[in-house]
Amino acid sequence: MKDCPRRTFLKTLALGGAALKLGPFAWDALAATSGPALSIAHYRTSPKEPDGISEESQRLTREAIAGLGGMQRFVNRGDIVWVKPNIGWNRRPEQAATTNPDVVATVISLCYQAGAKRVIVSDNPCNPAVPSFARSGIQEAAQKAGADCFVMDDRKFKSTKLNGKVLPVWDVYADALGVNKFINIPIAKNHGLCKATLGIKNLMGVMGGERNRFHQDLSNTVVDLAAFFRPNLVVLDGVRVLTANGPSGGNLADVQRRDTVVAGVDQVAVDSFGATLLGLKPQDIGYIVEASNRKLGTMDFESLKPRRAEL
Amino acid sequence: MVKKDISWPVWLRRASQTGFMLLFLYLFIQAAYHPINRLGGRVTLFFDLDPLAFLSAWIASHQIASSMLLALITLGATIIFGRWFCGWVCPVGTLHNLMTAWRKSPAKARLTVGGYTKWQKSKYYLLGGLLVAALLGLNLVGWFDPFSFFYRSTAIVLYPTANDGIKSLFTWIYQADPGVGKARLTVVTEPIYEVLRRHVLATSQPHFYGTFLIALIFFAILLLNLYRARFWCRYICPLGALLGVAAKNPIVRLQRNDEICNNCRLCVTDCQGGANPDIAEGWKPSECFYCWNCHESCPHHAVTFRVDIPGAKGFTAPFQWLRNFFRSPRPMQLDLKRRSLLVSGAAGIGAVLLVHTSAQGEGREFNPALIRPPGAVGEDEFLAKCIRCGECMKVCPTNAIHPAMSEGGMAGLWTPVLKMRIGYCDYECTLCSQACPTHAIQKLIVEDKQKLRIGTAFFDRNRCLPYASARSCIVCEEHCPTPKKAIWFQEVQVMTPDGSYATVKQPRLNPDLCTGCGICENKCPISDERGVRITSVGETRNPKNQIFLPDAYSGYGSGQN
Numbered sequence: 001m002k003d004c005p006r007r008t009f010l011k012t013l014a015l016g017g018a019a020l021k022l023g024p025f026a027w028d029a030l031a032a033t034s035g036p037a038l039s040i041a042h043y044r045t046s047p048k049e050p051d052g053i054s055e056e057s058q059r060l061t062r063e064a065i066a067g068l069g070g071m072q073r074f075v076n077r078g079d080i081v082w083v084k085p086n087i088g089w090n091r092r093p094e095q096a097a098t099t100n101p102d103v104v105a106t107v108i109s110l111c112y113q114a115g116a117k118r119v120i121v122s123d124n125p126c127n128p129a130v131p132s133f134a135r136s137g138i139q140e141a142a143q144k145a146g147a148d149c150f151v152m153d154d155r156k157f158k159s160t161k162l163n164g165k166v167l168p169v170w171d172v173y174a175d176a177l178g179v180n181k182f183i184n185i186p187i188a189k190n191h192g193l194c195k196a197t198l199g200i201k202n203l204m205g206v207m208g209g210e211r212n213r214f215h216q217d218l219s220n221t222v223v224d225l226a227a228f229f230r231p232n233l234v235v236l237d238g239v240r241v242l243t244a245n246g247p248s249g250g251n252l253a254d255v256q257r258r259d260t261v262v263a264g265v266d267q268v269a270v271d272s273f274g275a276t277l278l279g280l281k282p283q284d285i286g287y288i289v290e291a292s293n294r295k296l297g298t299m300d301f302e303s304l305k306p307r308r309a310e311l
Numbered sequence: 312m313v314k315k316d317i318s319w320p321v322w323l324r325r326a327s328q329t330g331f332m333l334l335f336l337y338l339f340i341q342a343a344y345h346p347i348n349r350l351g352g353r354v355t356l357f358f359d360l361d362p363l364a365f366l367s368a369w370i371a372s373h374q375i376a377s378s379m380l381l382a383l384i385t386l387g388a389t390i391i392f393g394r395w396f397c398g399w400v401c402p403v404g405t406l407h408n409l410m411t412a413w414r415k416s417p418a419k420a421r422l423t424v425g426g427y428t429k430w431q432k433s434k435y436y437l438l439g440g441l442l443v444a445a446l447l448g449l450n451l452v453g454w455f456d457p458f459s460f461f462y463r464s465t466a467i468v469l470y471p472t473a474n475d476g477i478k479s480l481f482t483w484i485y486q487a488d489p490g491v492g493k494a495r496l497t498v499v500t501e502p503i504y505e506v507l508r509r510h511v512l513a514t515s516q517p518h519f520y521g522t523f524l525i526a527l528i529f530f531a532i533l534l535l536n537l538y539r540a541r542f543w544c545r546y547i548c549p550l551g552a553l554l555g556v557a558a559k560n561p562i563v564r565l566q567r568n569d570e571i572c573n574n575c576r577l578c579v580t581d582c583q584g585g586a587n588p589d590i591a592e593g594w595k596p597s598e599c600f601y602c603w604n605c606h607e608s609c610p611h612h613a614v615t616f617r618v619d620i621p622g623a624k625g626f627t628a629p630f631q632w633l634r635n636f637f638r639s640p641r642p643m644q645l646d647l648k649r650r651s652l653l654v655s656g657a658a659g660i661g662a663v664l665l666v667h668t669s670a671q672g673e674g675r676e677f678n679p680a681l682i683r684p685p686g687a688v689g690e691d692e693f694l695a696k697c698i699r700c701g702e703c704m705k706v707c708p709t710n711a712i713h714p715a716m717s718e719g720g721m722a723g724l725w726t727p728v729l730k731m732r733i734g735y736c737d738y739e740c741t742l743c744s745q746a747c748p749t750h751a752i753q754k755l756i757v758e759d760k761q762k763l764r765i766g767t768a769f770f771d772r773n774r775c776l777p778y779a780s781a782r783s784c785i786v787c788e789e790h791c792p793t794p795k796k797a798i799w800f801q802e803v804q805v806m807t808p809d810g811s812y813a814t815v816k817q818p819r820l821n822p823d824l825c826t827g828c829g830i831c832e833n834k835c836p837i838s839d840e841r842g843v844r845i846t847s848v849g850e851t852r853n854p855k856n857q858i859f860l861p862d863a864y865s866g867y868g869s870g871q872n
Contacts, residue, residue, distance in 0.1 A: 131346060155485060249794075
């Protein structure tokens with residue numbers, strides 16, 4: 001278990017595949033196990049001007065995904081890809097409450113280069129959706145990159161069996177399930193209750209219903225989502241991180257540069273590394289511990305021998 | 312009998328009416344995010360053209376939004392040319408026109424009731440009462456102003472119901488997914504819905520308080536058209552009355568060719584305004600909408616409109632025209648009675664006194680639920696400016712702004728109040744201040760709005776989960792939008808029902824940072840009575856409705872010495 005728990009775990013799943021109730025993307029996750037599980041790209045300099053940050057974000061994203069073996073490892077010709085950035089708040093990119101739009105756009109371009117038929121980008125924000133999509137810069141960037149990015153259609157939340165520990169059934173956005181591939185693109189930021197919002201917490205954005213009840217047992221609820229969705233790829237935006245007053249932020253003094261983009265197939269490992277970007281230990285964050293206990297991945301991201309790139 | 316081919320002035324009028332109705336609806340849809348804190352067009356256009364809204368807000372508050380100066384064009388054009396506005400521009404008039412045309416009543420019946428009656432003077436008395444009240448600082452025009460009436464009814468009743476109806480239909484098709492073989496109906500319906508959803512429908516279904524009353528009044532007024540043609544325009548509309556006063560002496564006049572006319576009186580059967588086209592020298596310019604129906608229904612076209620000044624030939628015409636303003640021939644006069652005017656003026660004064668002496672008059676009592684949009688001016692000035700049009704309710708992206716029922720007393724009926732259980736004031740948004748036609752909600756830039764307080768949050772420790780149920784939650788703190796959060800928390804050990812201890816984060820408020828935006832109340836998971844609630848106290852606009860010493864900002868603990 002200790003040397004490669006994820007692979008072992010997935011093999012176990014594969015053996016019992018037909019009998020087990022798998023998450024919607026598990027088969028693809030299985031196909032993607034060959035190659036590095038975690039890739040970290042870091043920029044040596046910290047450009048100040050917008051164009052520089054934009055170029056940095058694009059290069060870091062390309063490099064991080066290249067470190068895993070390139071997008072073609074995850075996206076095949078004709079795939080329909082769901083891309084889930086964090087568009088949770090009506091904030092500007094430099095406030096670091098939402099995912100960097102250049103990271104999102106780069107992932108979309110790579111998907112199309114790998115042969116994707118259609119890329120859909122959406123989120124169910126906490127603030128009003130239309131301005132959040134616009135102000136975050138993600139809608140414009142995603143549409144420019146050729147993706148379909150529009151606010152969610154509230155008819156399409158469907159009661160779905162999650163078979164989770166605390167969430168047996170919940171409303172999920174149907175279109176996010178009707179795709180071949182699921183790519184999660186969170187941003188690393190502070191969160192009052194669970195200390196950090198990272199990839200696993202970001203999955204709340206495809207859920208409907210009374211999400212504000214998740215917080216009464218946040219570790220278990222979001223890990224139920226992680227166990228259900230099992231994204232094919234997680235790309236964590238750590239170019240700017242929000243270190244206090246999260247997850248909504250708003251104070252530029254709380255934003256710090258980490259100039260890092262992490263890509264991985266192990267969502268627990270990505271989040272564990274993400275925690276360190278915020279000066280936290282993975283063990284501090286309830287849902288990472290819970291996900292690790294449920295063997296969804298490893299907290300000990302170093303054990304995956306992450307590929308590191310310095311640009 | 313009556314000729315069926317319709318002449319070009321009537322077609323032109325219909326085209327104009329259709330155009331302005333479509334413009335009204337287009338601007339209504341544009342009153343939303345486009346896409347970041349900007350409206351999609353000049354959404355206040357019809358209110359800017361409305362001299363009644365202009366006049367009442369001006370005499371009540373002694374201030375006027377510069378964009379409303381457009382109303383002077385309407386007024387000036389009406390003085391010179393007549394009340395074309397009602398017949399050719401006003402979308403409310405168009406609506407009543409449609410209802411009137413839709414009813415079926417025999418020409419014989421219309422012959423007896425189509426002409427002028429003295430009841431048409433009631434609108435002038437209503438206008439008089441409203442203006443007297445406005446002069447004393449209370450602006451009740453919004454209850455009767457046609458654009459306020461129509462916009463409010465559209466925003467609160469028609470748009471939400473239409474939105475729901477369309478959405479329900481497409482949702483039903485989407486869920487039932489009917490089809491033959493592999494061909495599915497959704498292949499056709501879903502792209503249509505997608506276009507509607509992105510450009511026409513509301514992003515999320517609006518829900519309003521007080522819809523029933525507004526719907527009832529709207530449909531009652533529509534149905535009154537079945538009793539008399541354009542009932543609202545003839546008997547109630549105070550804007551029509553104002554334009555009627557202005558249109559006493561227009562240069563475009565009805566002309567009867569007495570050589571052709573055989574006094575069949577068919578011209579009066581379709582007269583929309585009750586302007587007596589059928590009586591020789593009896594045409595009432597103040598009641599005429601220039602609909603050209605008289606011209607249309609006349610078998611011999613003996614009635615038509617001409618630029619003409621009675622008793623004037625050649626160069627004396629301009630002087631004669633000016634003279635007519637002071638000594639007009641009898642049919643041109645409004646014929647208002649002094650006693651009735653006194654009664655309407657007294658009613659206006661009475662309304663002001665009633666409001667002054669009510670519980671909420673002059674700040675004797677503050678309703679905790681009277682939470683006004685950010686930028687709203689002080690309550691007295693607000694009631695002098697607000698025309699209750701509902702623009703702010705339509706644009707609010709979170710559906711937070713609702714028509715008040717009793718929150719602001721009777722005088723505040725249908726003025727905007729925020730209901731945090733339904734929406735909240737988004738930190739980065741100033742749409743309502745941009746959409747307010749009379750600046751009852753002042754124009755604000757986002758940075759200034761963020762410094763304003765519309766109320767204050769209070770935790771109900773008997774309900775809030777970490778206090779009352781020993782559970783974690785802190786959703787309020789998560790959503791609190793101020794750069795340094797106004798909600799902070801303390802980690803506390805609390806006993807759970809089974810006797811063990813749990814560590815929970817109990818939320819607290821820093822009232823100096825709280826803007827009263829209400830997102831905490833909105834997102835609180837206790838679905839009925841929330842564990843944190845906003846009340847109006849502390850609102851920036853009202854120096855009396857406060858809690859703390861003015862310098863409480865640095866006041867923690869300093870009172871000990």
